[in-house]
Amino acid sequence: MTTAACLFVSDVDGTLVTPDKNLTPAAIAAAGELHAAGVPFTLVSARPPRGMAWLIAALGVTQPFAAFNGGTLVGPDQQILEAHRLAAGAASQTLALLETRGVDAFVFADGAWLVRDASGPHIARERHTVGFDPTVVANFDAVIDRIDKLVCVSDDLAQLDAVEATLRPALAGRANIERSQPYYLDITHPVANKGDAVRRLAERLGVALADTVVIGDMTNDLAMFRVAGFAIALGQAPPAVKAEAAAVTGANTEDGFAKAVRTLVLPRLAPAKV
Secondary structure, rough: OOOOOOOOOOOOOOOOOOOOOHHHHHHHHHHHHHHHHOOOOOOOOOOOOHHHHHHHHHOOOOOOOHHHHHHHEEOOOEEEEEEEEOOHHHHHHHHHHHHOOOHHHHHHHEOEEEEOOOOOHHHHHHHHHOOOOOOEOOHHHHHOOOOEEEEOOOOOOHHHHHHHHHHHHOOOOOEEEEEOOOOEEEEOOOOOOHHHHHHHHHHOOOOOOOHEEEEEOOOHHHHHOOOOOOOEEEEOOOOOHHOOOEEEEEOOOHHHHHHHHHHHHHHOOOOOOO
């Protein structure tokens, strides 16, 4: 697969950035090596577009990228190219279940991050991740038909497992349900998954899926592992994720992204010199 018609797509959290959500000098340098080799490089993430803007700038990404687990395709200038939002009925049903189970919700809509409790679990972590503050609302009624992503948030992982087990059959065919972190259950439009995102990004560039390489670390990355020509898992990924990867790199605490670029991506995707 040494061809100029190729694409490399990276997950962000747990993959491209360190656990404290920073880019290392090695990651930035590796992105520069991709650009120098002529390899198209872009990102796909559960984050909102605003939460990815600084990464796009720091890495010099010039391709469209995918936010909200692939529900929204965005140009490098932050222009929305495609947006697939959760149906109002699916959103209302999810929020009603969370209310009965005592599970918090993050709602992303209209470019904002909405919460009902500013002191809820993982508020500080999410603020650091997305780079902006939440807006506190009494309820989510005003945006119920415009939700890009609804996140069920809980440190009671057994409770979150139970919520997931209830929602999967209840929302079958109406929503995509993925764990982006052990404590986050993401509810999005059915095509808001990283597999469909890679398909749509590749189509925009005229690249065959066989000529794509992807890298990730969580179960919400498996959808893109299953469509890409070559999939790489981070060293700290769960066994189920590693099992579906073609290769495993170092952990995100060990510059696994940069190592993968140099040992796995460039040898496969860099155009042959003639």
